[in-house]
Amino acid sequence: MPAALPTAAVFQPLAPDDTGMPLYRAVKRALLGAIQSGAYRAGQTLPSEAELAGAFQVSIGTLRKAVDELASEHIVARRQGRGTFVASLSRERSVLQFFNLEPDSGVRATPSSELLAFERVRAGAEAAAALGLREGDPLLQLDSLTSLGGAPVALERVSLSAAAFKGLAEKPLRERLAAQPGGLYPLYQSEFGLTVVRARERARTAAADRRAARALALPLGAPVLVVRRTAIGLGDQPVEFRSSLINTAQHEYVNLLEPPR
Amino acid sequence: MPAALPTAAVFQPLAPDDTGMPLYRAVKRALLGAIQSGAYRAGQTLPSEAELAGAFQVSIGTLRKAVDELASEHIVARRQGRGTFVASLSRERSVLQFFNLEPDSGVRATPSSELLAFERVRAGAEAAAALGLREGDPLLQLDSLTSLGGAPVALERVSLSAAAFKGLAEKPLRERLAAQPGGLYPLYQSEFGLTVVRARERARTAAADRRAARALALPLGAPVLVVRRTAIGLGDQPVEFRSSLINTAQHEYVNLLEPPR
DNA sequence: GAGTGGTCTAGACCACTAG
DNA sequence: TAGTGGTCTAGACCACTCC
Numbered sequence: 430m431p432a433a434l435p436t437a438a439v440f441q442p443l444a445p446d447d448t449g450m451p452l453y454r455a456v457k458r459a460l461l462g463a464i465q466s467g468a469y470r471a472g473q474t475l476p477s478e479a480e481l482a483g484a485f486q487v488s489i490g491t492l493r494k495a496v497d498e499l500a501s502e503h504i505v506a507r508r509q510g511r512g513t514f515v516a517s518l519s520r521e522r523s524v525l526q527f528f529n530l531e532p533d534s535g536v537r538a539t540p541s542s543e544l545l546a547f548e549r550v551r552a553g554a555e556a557a558a559a560l561g562l563r564e565g566d567p568l569l570q571l572d573s574l575t576s577l578g579g580a581p582v583a584l585e586r587v588s589l590s591a592a593a594f595k596g597l598a599e600k601p602l603r604e605r606l607a608a609q610p611g612g613l614y615p616l617y618q619s620e621f622g623l624t625v626v627r628a629r630e631r632a633r634t635a636a637a638d639r640r641a642a643r644a645l646a647l648p649l650g651a652p653v654l655v656v657r658r659t660a661i662g663l664g665d666q667p668v669e670f671r672s673s674l675i676n677t678a679q680h681e682y683v684n685l686l687e688p689p690r
Numbered sequence: 691m692p693a694a695l696p697t698a699a700v701f702q703p704l705a706p707d708d709t710g711m712p713l714y715r716a717v718k719r720a721l722l723g724a725i726q727s728g729a730y731r732a733g734q735t736l737p738s739e740a741e742l743a744g745a746f747q748v749s750i751g752t753l754r755k756a757v758d759e760l761a762s763e764h765i766v767a768r769r770q771g772r773g774t775f776v777a778s779l780s781r782e783r784s785v786l787q788f789f790n791l792e793p794d795s796g797v798r799a800t801p802s803s804e805l806l807a808f809e810r811v812r813a814g815a816e817a818a819a820a821l822g823l824r825e826g827d828p829l830l831q832l833d834s835l836t837s838l839g840g841a842p843v844a845l846e847r848v849s850l851s852a853a854a855f856k857g858l859a860e861k862p863l864r865e866r867l868a869a870q871p872g873g874l875y876p877l878y879q880s881e882f883g884l885t886v887v888r889a890r891e892r893a894r895t896a897a898a899d900r901r902a903a904r905a906l907a908l909p910l911g912a913p914v915l916v917v918r919r920t921a922i923g924l925g926d927q928p929v930e931f932r933s934s935l936i937n938t939a940q941h942e943y944v945n946l947l948e949p950p951r
Numbered sequence: 952g953a954g955t956g957g958t959c960t961a962g963a964c965c966a967c968t969a970g
Numbered sequence: 971t972a973g974t975g976g977t978c979t980a981g982a983c984c985a986c987t988c989c
Contacts, residue, residue: 452959453958453959478974478975479973487960488959489960490958491958491959493976496975501762503949508967508968508974508975509974509976510967510969511967512973513974526947526949529947531892627948628946629945629947630944630945631792631943631944632893632938632943632944632945633915633941633942634914634938652897652914653895653913658947677893681893682892682893682894683890683891683893684891684892684945685890686787686790686890686919687787687948688888712977714978738954738955740954740955748979749978749979749980750981751977751978751980752977752978752979754956768956768957769955769987770955770957770986770987771956771987771988772954772956773987774956
């Protein structure tokens with residue numbers, strides 16, 4: 430890992446500000462920009478609060494208020510006595526936040542995924558819109574089967590921009606999925622520097638077609654849940670689009686309705 | 691509206707604290723307790739920050755940090771120049787937070803509900819568990835049909851503790867639903883002092899039975915979404931349990947996956 | 952103009968982590 | 971023991987709302 434740049438090379442005192450934006454928000458923006466630009470990577474520590482306050486020439490209280498907001502948005506994490514770290518997506522958190530299928534038994538196990546297919550395709554209208562690309566742009570398309578406690582629960586098709594995921598190849602992906610269960614997001618982060626922080630899902634029902642029925646061990650025409658997800662990264666950019674067919678015979682899709690921030 | 695009690699009658703200086711809990715958290719707990727106990731009701735203003743800081747004998751900064759957390763949990767809302775208000779559930783917010791069906795057209799309209807049945811029943815195992823009651827305890831059970839832009843989308847069965855909703859009667863309820871679309875939650879708040887702040891939902895698929903097919907204008911056996919919801923109030927107590935059968939032919943169930951707080 | 956919440960400062964001291 | 975984030979204070983001034 431390369432040594433961090435000197436703080437003064439990254440941050441300068443903030444210029445007086447026409448917009449009437451509070452100072453702590455300007456500080457927050459500067460920090461967020463540095464993180465999104467890659468000057469500090471997932472898991473790295475930021476300079477100490479005292480050092481940052483000095484670089485921006487603001488008081489500690491103001492600096493802390495900026496970091497407070499970044500922490501509440503899970504863009505950084507603080508650890509007393511150690512420092513402030515750029516958010517990284519642990520396997521546990523990835524599962525907690527982005528895998529919301531729960532067996533009726535209530536026992537949550539870590540899901541495992543098997544890669545069924547890996548193709549280069551051209552973007553259709555829906556994937557293009559979700560990923561902010563144009564129709565016909567090159568995509569990587571992964572088909573996978575996710576199981577929980579040995580039973581298949583979801584047949585998934587993941588679409589990724591080929592440009593953003595340049596170098597992703599079938600064989601290492603298959604091996605990685607087999608060796609490290611916990612889904613694709615930790616891999617997006619470690620291999621491509623893309624940290625997924627939130628997602629938007631839309632669900633509806635459909636009748637299982639032959640392919641889904643076979644993969645999910647359901648009768649043809651059985652009702653399945655269809656979930657389409659757009660996952661969003663640290664820089665607010667779309668990272669993946671995925672469509673999942675879910676067997677809810679022994680599992681439920683759980684969702685917490687909390688107040689908007 | 692009765693005049694608010696003098697602040698000093700509600701809040702005393704905090705006793706020195708054995709637990710090592712930060713002072714601002716103790717302040718937050720005291721404020722939350724006063725709100726949950728009903729000393730301040732939904733929509734009322736709290737005493738000013740200066741007054742509260744004086745009553746608790748803490749600095750303004752500490753008092754503000756306590757209120758910050760309550761505000762971030764949407765338990766109170768601040769308005770500059772006016773004061774700090776106990777959260778109330780506006781019709782708009784109730785719809786935004788607790789109605790997550792979106793038409794494929796993308797145009798979000800306010801849902802309207804029609805009361806189909808109103809009964810007194812005894813709690814079954816599931817409703818009892820969700821509401822923290824015992825099997826056989828008395829419930830009010832409301833059946834309703836929710837429509838969006840004139841088209842029926844959800845057939846719902848709502849279970850309420852008869853003890854908590856004493857006095858709720860069929861006729862005024864029916865009239866209120868017709869006159870004020872926006873669902874039941876604003877009514878829970880204004881008539882029973884119960885403010886719903888969050889909910890947990892579990893979704894799965896099923897085939898429409900005759901009753902559902904007729905109400906939702908679907909063929910018998912068509913796949914429907916079954917959502918079971920437990921709604922939680924300000925005091926962390928369950929307020930209602932509801933089970934909904936949803937027609938997702940022209941609508942989708944949308945869900946934002948955000949980082950946990 | 953009086954009263955409210957919002958921002959910002961400049962410190963002090965505490966609790967935790969690591970070498 | 972040095973360095974980090976966490977808590978707490980006591981003020982000043984600003985922006986907004988209402989009378």
